[in-house]
Amino acid sequence: MIVQFLDIAIGGLLTGGIYALMAVGFGLQYGVARVLNISHGEFIMLGAYCTWTLFTSAGVTPLVSMLFCAPFFFAIGFVIYRIYYTPLRRSSESPAVFEGNSMLASFGLLFVVQNLALIIWGSPVKGYSYLAFPIQLSGAVFSANRIVTLIASVILGSAFYVFLVATRTGKAIRAAAQDPGAAELMGVRINRVLALCFGFGAMMAGLGGLLLSMTSIMLSPVMGMQYTLIAIIVVVLGGLGNIKGSFIGGFILGLVGYIVSSSQPGLSMVAYYVIFLILLLVRPTGLLGK
Amino acid sequence: MKSPKGKWFSPVVLIVLLLLLLALPAYAPSEYTFILITNILMYVVLTLSWAIFSGPTGYISLAPAAFFGVGVYASAFLSSDLPLFVVVPIGGAASFVLAYLVGSLTLRLRGMYFTMFTFGLVELVRNLLHWWEVNITGTVGRLIISADNTIVFYAMVATFLAVLFASDLIRRSKFGLALRSIGESEEAAAHSGVNVNRVKVIIFAVSAFFMGATGATMSMRWTYIDPTLAFNIQYSFMPVLMAIFGGMGHLYAPITGATLFSLLEELLTTKFPYYYMLLFGLTMLVVILFMPHGLEGIIEKWRNRVKAGMRGSHETA
Amino acid sequence: MRSGEIGSKRACGVAMKLLEVAGLNKHFGGLAACTNVDFHVEQGEILGLIGPNGAGKTTLFNLVSGALAPDSGTIAFKGCDIAGHKPHEITRRGIGRTFQSVRVFSKMSVFENVLLGHHFGNAKPSNPKEANEGTERILEFVELSAMKDARAMDLILANQKRLEVARALATGPDLLLLDEVMAGLNPTEVAQAMALVKRIREKGITILMIEHVMKAIMSICDRIVVLHHGEKIAEGLPGDISKNKTVIEVYLGE
Numbered sequence: 001m002i003v004q005f006l007d008i009a010i011g012g013l014l015t016g017g018i019y020a021l022m023a024v025g026f027g028l029q030y031g032v033a034r035v036l037n038i039s040h041g042e043f044i045m046l047g048a049y050c051t052w053t054l055f056t057s058a059g060v061t062p063l064v065s066m067l068f069c070a071p072f073f074f075a076i077g078f079v080i081y082r083i084y085y086t087p088l089r090r091s092s093e094s095p096a097v098f099e100g101n102s103m104l105a106s107f108g109l110l111f112v113v114q115n116l117a118l119i120i121w122g123s124p125v126k127g128y129s130y131l132a133f134p135i136q137l138s139g140a141v142f143s144a145n146r147i148v149t150l151i152a153s154v155i156l157g158s159a160f161y162v163f164l165v166a167t168r169t170g171k172a173i174r175a176a177a178q179d180p181g182a183a184e185l186m187g188v189r190i191n192r193v194l195a196l197c198f199g200f201g202a203m204m205a206g207l208g209g210l211l212l213s214m215t216s217i218m219l220s221p222v223m224g225m226q227y228t229l230i231a232i233i234v235v236v237l238g239g240l241g242n243i244k245g246s247f248i249g250g251f252i253l254g255l256v257g258y259i260v261s262s263s264q265p266g267l268s269m270v271a272y273y274v275i276f277l278i279l280l281l282v283r284p285t286g287l288l289g290k
Numbered sequence: 291m292k293s294p295k296g297k298w299f300s301p302v303v304l305i306v307l308l309l310l311l312l313a314l315p316a317y318a319p320s321e322y323t324f325i326l327i328t329n330i331l332m333y334v335v336l337t338l339s340w341a342i343f344s345g346p347t348g349y350i351s352l353a354p355a356a357f358f359g360v361g362v363y364a365s366a367f368l369s370s371d372l373p374l375f376v377v378v379p380i381g382g383a384a385s386f387v388l389a390y391l392v393g394s395l396t397l398r399l400r401g402m403y404f405t406m407f408t409f410g411l412v413e414l415v416r417n418l419l420h421w422w423e424v425n426i427t428g429t430v431g432r433l434i435i436s437a438d439n440t441i442v443f444y445a446m447v448a449t450f451l452a453v454l455f456a457s458d459l460i461r462r463s464k465f466g467l468a469l470r471s472i473g474e475s476e477e478a479a480a481h482s483g484v485n486v487n488r489v490k491v492i493i494f495a496v497s498a499f500f501m502g503a504t505g506a507t508m509s510m511r512w513t514y515i516d517p518t519l520a521f522n523i524q525y526s527f528m529p530v531l532m533a534i535f536g537g538m539g540h541l542y543a544p545i546t547g548a549t550l551f552s553l554l555e556e557l558l559t560t561k562f563p564y565y566y567m568l569l570f571g572l573t574m575l576v577v578i579l580f581m582p583h584g585l586e587g588i589i590e591k592w593r594n595r596v597k598a599g600m601r602g603s604h605e606t607a
Numbered sequence: 608m609r610s611g612e613i614g615s616k617r618a619c620g621v622a623m624k625l626l627e628v629a630g631l632n633k634h635f636g637g638l639a640a641c642t643n644v645d646f647h648v649e650q651g652e653i654l655g656l657i658g659p660n661g662a663g664k665t666t667l668f669n670l671v672s673g674a675l676a677p678d679s680g681t682i683a684f685k686g687c688d689i690a691g692h693k694p695h696e697i698t699r700r701g702i703g704r705t706f707q708s709v710r711v712f713s714k715m716s717v718f719e720n721v722l723l724g725h726h727f728g729n730a731k732p733s734n735p736k737e738a739n740e741g742t743e744r745i746l747e748f749v750e751l752s753a754m755k756d757a758r759a760m761d762l763i764l765a766n767q768k769r770l771e772v773a774r775a776l777a778t779g780p781d782l783l784l785l786d787e788v789m790a791g792l793n794p795t796e797v798a799q800a801m802a803l804v805k806r807i808r809e810k811g812i813t814i815l816m817i818e819h820v821m822k823a824i825m826s827i828c829d830r831i832v833v834l835h836h837g838e839k840i841a842e843g844l845p846g847d848i849s850k851n852k853t854v855i856e857v858y859l860g861e
Contacts, residue, residue, distance in 0.1 A: 036402060038409065088579055097582075099402065100350060104534060105578045107527055111571025119564060225523065229410045236403070266421035273414045280399055280407065464726040464738075471712050471723050478710040480694035481672060481703075483728030483778050 008259060014146040016247075016254025017153030018211050022227055023234035023246040024157060025204025031240045032177040032197040034095065035085060036103040039110035040231055041224030043202050046113060047073060047209025048219050049121055055128050062130055062214050063152070069206045077202025080109070081195040089194075110224075117221040125218040132216060149211040154247075156207060160200070161243050173197055226269060233276045239286030248287065304454075311447050315440055324439050325511075330552040331446040332508055336529040337536070337548040338453045339500035342460060343493050344530075345538035346469035349401050353392070353408035355525035356415050357385035357498040361505025362520040363419065369435045369510065374445060378506045385502025386495045388415075393491040409526075416521035423517065431516030434509055445507040453500045457541060460493065469493060528555075535577050537586025546585060622686030625650045625782055625813050626671070631680035631690075633666060633837075640666040641677070642837045648782065653804065653814045655828035655845075659857060663837040664817045665707055668784050671815075672704045673697040684782070699730045703780030705771040707787050707817075713760035720759055720770055721745055721777045728778020742777060749773040749803060765796040772803065776812075783807060785816040789823055801827055825849065833857075 022044060029037045050069055054060040060068075085102055092098035131145040164170035175183040176193045184190045208227070213219060234253055238245025253272060260271040279286070314327065336354055344351050361381035368377045396407045423430045460466050468489050471479040480486050509515060528551070536547020554573070558566035581588060626648040633641040640663045648654050656664050669675040671682055676691035683689070689697050698704075703724075712720050722742045725733065733741065746752045749769050754762065759770060768788055775783060789800050801823050808814055818824045824831065824845070831848045833841040835857045841848055848854055 036405070084575065084579065091579070091582065096348075096401075100348070101578055101582060103350065103402075103405065104530065105575055107531070108571040108574030108578065111527075111567045111574065113571075115565065115567035115571065119568075226413065229413060232406050232410070236406075264421070264425075266417060266424060269413060269417045270421070273410055276407065276410065277395065280403055281395060284399060284403060464723075467715070467719055467723050468727065470715060474712045474714060475710050477674060477694070478706065478712065479723075481674070481698055481706075482724040482774055483695050483698040483726075484723070485693075485695045485727075 008255065008262075010142060012255030012258040013251055014142065014150045014215075014254065015257060016251035017150040017157075018208055018215075018250075019230055019234050019253050020247040020250025021153045021156060021204050021211070022208040022231040023238065023250055024160065024243055025201040025208065026228070026231035027201075027235045027238075027240055027242075027246055028173075028197045028204070029201035030235070032173060033081065033085070033194045033201070034099055034102065035081075035106060035198065036099065037109075037198075037201065038103060038106040038228060039113055039224075040106075040201070040205055041226065041228035042110050042113035042117070043073065043077075043205035043224075044209040044212065044227045045117060045219070045221065045224035047206035048213035048223075049117060049126075049209075050206070051210045051213045052126055052128055052219060053121075055130065062210055063148070066152075066207060066210060069210050070203050073206030074199040074203040076199075076206075078195050078199030080202070081198035082191075085198065086191055086195065114221055114224065121219075121221065123221060125220045127216060127218050128213070129216055130214055143216070145214045145216065149214050152211055153208075156204075157243065157247055160204075164243070169193075169196065229269070230272060233272050233279075236276065236279055236284070236286055242286070245286060308451070315443070321439065324443060326556060328439070328443045328446050328508075328511075329556070330549055331443075331450050332504055333528060333532060333552045334545055334548040335446070335450050335453050335504045336501055336525065337532040337544045338450075338457055338541075339497045339504070340529040341533045341538050341544045342453075342457050342500075343469075343490075343497040345533065345544075346466070346473045347490065347493075348473045349397070349490070349494075350405045350530065351408045351494070351497075352405060352523075352526045352530065353389070353411045353498070354501050354529050355412040355521055355523050356408075357389060357501035358505035358508075358525045359412070359415060359517075359521035360385045360388055361502035361507075362509040362515055363505075364502065365506040365509040366432050366434050366515055366520075374437060374441060374507075374510065378445060378449070378503050381506025382499040382501075382503035385505070386499040389495040389498030390491060393494040394487075397490040397494060398487060412521050412523055412526060416517045419517040419521070431514055431519075433514055434512055436513050437510040439511070442507060442510050445510075446504070449500065449503050449507060452503075454541070456496065456500070460496070461541070465489065465493065531574055531577075533584075535581070535584050537584030537589075539586055539590075543584060543586040550585075619687040620683070622683070624648060625685065626815070627681075627683040628667075628671070629681050629683075631667070631670060631682065632678045633663075633670060633675065634678055639837050641670065644680070644834070644837070644839050646832050646839060646842060648813060648815055651808070651811065651813055652829040653808055653816065653827055655824040655831040656815060656817045656834065657819070657824060657831060658834035658840075661836075662834040664834055665786060666837075667834070668704060668786055668815075668817065671697075672702060672784060695727070698728045698778050698780075701730075701779065701781040702784065703728070703775030703778045703782070704784035705768070705775055705786055705788055707790070709764070709767045709771055711759040711762075711767050711770050711774070714758065716756050716758055717751055717762070717770055717773075718742060718746070718755040721773045724774040724777030728775075728780075730779070745773050745777050748776070748806070765792050765799070768792070768800070769803070772807075776807070780812060782813045782815065785814060785818075787817055787819060789818060789820045797823060 026037065026040050029035050029040065047069060051062050051065050054065045054068070055062060084105065088101055088105060089098050092101055131148060133144050134141050135144045135147060164174055172183065172188045172193050173196065175186065175188055176190060180190055230253065234246055234249040237252060238249030256271055256275065257268045260268045336358065340351065340354055343349065361384065364381035364384045365377050368380060392411060396404050420430065468479065468484045471482065471484060472486055472489065476486050532548040532551045533544045535551055536545070537543035555570070558569050562569060624647040628647065629645050631641055631644040644667065656667065658664055666675065670677050673689070673692050673694035673696065681688050681690055684700060684702060689700065722738060725738045725741045746755050749772060751766065751769055751773060754766065759767065762770065772788065789797050792800060797820060804814060804827055828845055830843065831845055832839060833848060833854050840857065841851050841854050
C-alpha cells in the first residue's frame with residue numbers, strides 16, 4: 001500500500017520537476033516580458049535535440065551539456081527579444097495591443113523553429129539512453145535518469161529563486177514584473193530587463209528539454225506544442241510569476257499525469273485540460289496567485 | 291442605419307465575382323486549378339468566420355481548427371447515410387454546440403486566458419477522439435464517401451455566400467454595434483444595456499458554425515480521415531494570420547488577405563516543400579512587425595496621404 | 608421568470624423612495640471601501656455625493672450600477688432589490704451612469720454610441736426607425752447633433768462627457784448616476800454642464816452625482832451626502848453641509 005503510494009508520489013514528482021522548470025520559463029516570458037510565447041515548446045524541443053546531438057555525436061553527457069545549453073539558449077532568447085520584440089513593443093499602441101501582437105508573432109517563431117528542427121534533424125523519431133539503470137526507493141523502482149532530472153530541476157529552480165531574491169538583477173526583474181513604469185522611473189533599464197527575462201525563459205525551456213531528453217522519451221520535431229500547453233496550465237495552476245507556485249503546480253500536474261497514464265495512457269492531456277478548465281472557472285489567479 | 295465604415299463592397303463587384311465563380315466549371319479548368327480555388331475559398335470562409343467574432347471583440351480565438359475538425363468528423367459519421375446539403379449544416383451545428391459550451395465557460399475570462407484555452411482545445415478534442423477510437427471503436431481513422439470535386443466546389447461557394455451574408459448582416463445590425471462596443475470596453479457596454487456574455491457566446495458560436503460547415507464540406511475531398519488529419523493546428527493559425535494580414539475593418543480585407551495568403555501558401559508548398567513553414571513563419575514575423583493593421587492599414591495610410599496631398603495642392607493653387 | 612429580470616416579483620416591496628440603500632458593505636481584501644452606508648434618493652431630486660478622494664464614492668456607484676456586488680446590505684430601486692444584479696439588467700430597469708474616466712466607444716461615431724444605448728438599454732426593444740429617431744432626439748437634447756458622425760475619439764473632453772451622458776440618457780433611465788461629470792472642464796464648460804444637468808432634471812429624471820466642483824454641488828443639488836473612508840458622515844441640505852464641522856475638518860484635514 002505504502003509502496004503504491006510512494007510509487008505514485010515519486011513518479012509524479014519526477015515529471016513534475018521538469019514541468020515546473022518549463023512553467024517558470026514560460027511565466028517569466030509572459031509575466032514580465034508580457035509575451036505569450038506559443039513557441040515555448042519549440043525551444044524545449046530544441047533543447048532536447050541539442051542534447052541528443054551532443055550526446056550521440058560527441059559523447060557529451062547531458063549534465064555536462066547543461067554548461068553549453070544554458071548560456072546558448074539564454075543568448076538565443078535574449079537576442080530574439082532585442083531584435084524583434086523590443087521594436088514591436090515600441091510600435092504597439094498599447095500594452096494590450098503588444099500582448100496580442102507578440103502572441104501572434106510567437107506563432108511565426110513556432111513555424112520557423114519547428115521547420116529548422118525538421119531540416120536539421122529530420123522527422124524520424126530519435127532517442128538516446130543515459131543512466132537508464134533502475135534504482136530502488138522504498139520498494140518502488142525508478143530509472144536513475146529520472147531521479148537525476150528531478151534533482152536537477154529542483155536545484156535549477158532553487159538557484160533561480162535565489163538569483164531573483166538576492167541579486168540586483170533579480171530584484172530589477174521582480175520590480176519590472178510588478179510595475180514596469182515605476183521600475184523604469186527607479187532607474188531600471190526596462191528593455192534590458194525584459195530581454196533578460198525572455199532569455200531566461202528560453203534558457204529554462206532549453207534546460208527543460210535537456211532534462212526531458214534524459215528520460216528516454218522519443219524526440220520528434222512536433223513534440224513541442226504539448227509542453228507549451230503544459231507550461232500554460234502549470235502557470236495558471238501555480239499563479240503567474242510565482243516560482244514556488246510553478247513548482248507546486250508542476251508537481252500536481254506531474255502527479256495527475258502519472259496516475260492517469262497508468263490507467264488510461266491517451267488521456268493525460270485530457271486530464272490536464274479538465275484541470276485547466278476547472279481552474280479557470282474557479283480560481284483564475286491560481287492556487288497561490290494573488 | 292448607416293453601415294459601419296461605409297460600404298464594404300459594391301454589389302456590382304460581388305455579382306461579377308459570383309458569376310465568375312459559378313461559371314468556373316464551364317471553362318473546364320484543370321483539376322489542379324479547381325482544387326486550388328476550392329482551397330482558397332476554404333481559407334476565405336475560415337478567415338471571414340474568424341473575423342466575425344474576433345475582429346470586433348479583440349478576443350483572439352485559436353479554436354478554428356477544433357471547429358473545422360468537428361465538421362470533418364460529423365461528415366465522416368453521416369456522409370454515408372445523408373446527402374451533402376444535409377451533412378454540411380449538421381457539421382456546422384455540431385461546431386455551434388461545441389463553441390456554445392466552450393464559450394459559455396471561457397468567454398467570461400480575460401482575453402489571454404480565453405486564447406490560451408482555445409489554443410489547447412484542438413489538442414484536447416484530438417486526444418479525446420483518438421482515445422475514443424483506440425479504446426471504444428477499436429479502429430483509428432475512418433473512411434469517407436468522398437464527393438466529386440465539382441460538388442465540393444459548389445458547396446464551398448454556397449458556404450462562402452452564406453458567411454458573407456451573415457458577416458454583413460451582423461455588422462450592420464445592432465449586434466455588430468454591440469460587438470464593437472465589447473471590443474472597446476466591456477464595462478461600458480454592459481452599462482449601456484448589452485448582455486455582454488450572451489452576445490459573446492452567441493456570436494462565437496455563429497462563427498464556429500461556418501467553420502464546422504467548411505470542415506464538413508472539405509472532408510468530402512478526402513477518402514480517409516483520422517484525428518490527426520482532421521484536427522490540425524494549421525487550420526487555426528492560417529485564418530488568424532490571414533485576417534491579420536488583410537485587416538479586419540472592412541469586409542473585403544479578410545477576403546483579400548485570405549486569397550493572397552492561400553496563393554502564397556500554394557506557391558511555397560510547391561516550390562519549397564521543405565522550407566515553406568520557415569518562410570511562412572518569417573513572413574508572419576515581418577507582417578506583424580511592419581504591418582500591424584494589415585494590408586488594409588497600408589491602403590488606408592496611402593489613401594490618407596493622397597487625400598492630404600490633394601488638399602495641399604488645392605491650397606497652393 | 609428568472610429573478611432579476613424586469614418584472615420579476617422577487618424581493619420587491621412598496622417603493623417609498625426611488626433608491627434606498629441600507630447597511631451597504633464592501634471590502635477589498637483589507638480595505639473597507641464601504642461600511643454600513645445608508646441613504647436614499649427621492650424621486651425628482653438632485654442628490655450630491657461628496658467626500659475626499661478615496662472616500663468610496665465611485666465604489667458606491669459601482670455597487671448601485673451592478674459593476675460590483677456588495678458583501679452585505681440592500682439596494683432597493685423602485686422597491687425592488689437590485690444588489691448583486693448584472694449591470695445590463697440594472698440599466699434596463701432604469702439606472703443609467705457615466706464613468707469617472709470617460710468611457711465612450713472611441714472608434715465608433717457619436718451617433719453609434721448613443722444608438723447602442725438606445726437599442727440595448729431600454730426595457731422594451733425598439734425597431735430601427737424608433738431607435739434612430741430616439742437617438743436624434745437625444746443628440747439634440749445634449750446639443751451634439753452637429754457632430755453626430757464624428758468619431759468619439761476626435762471630440763474634446765467636454766463633448767466626450769456630454770456623449771457619455773447622452774448614451775446613458777438613451778437607455779431611458781429614471782435615475783442617472785453622474786460620476787464627476789465636470790472634472791477637467793474649464794469654467795465655461797462647467798456652466799454648460801450644470802445647465803445640462805438642470806435640463807435633465809426638468810425632464811423628470813432623478814440625478815445622483817459625484818462631484819468635486821463645489822460651486823456646482825452647492826448650486827444645483829437639493830441635498831448632499833458626505834462620505835469619508837467608506838462611511839457616511841453627514842447628510843442634509845447644501846447650506847447645512849457647508850457649515851458642518853465634521854465635513855469641514857475632513858476636507859481641511861486632507
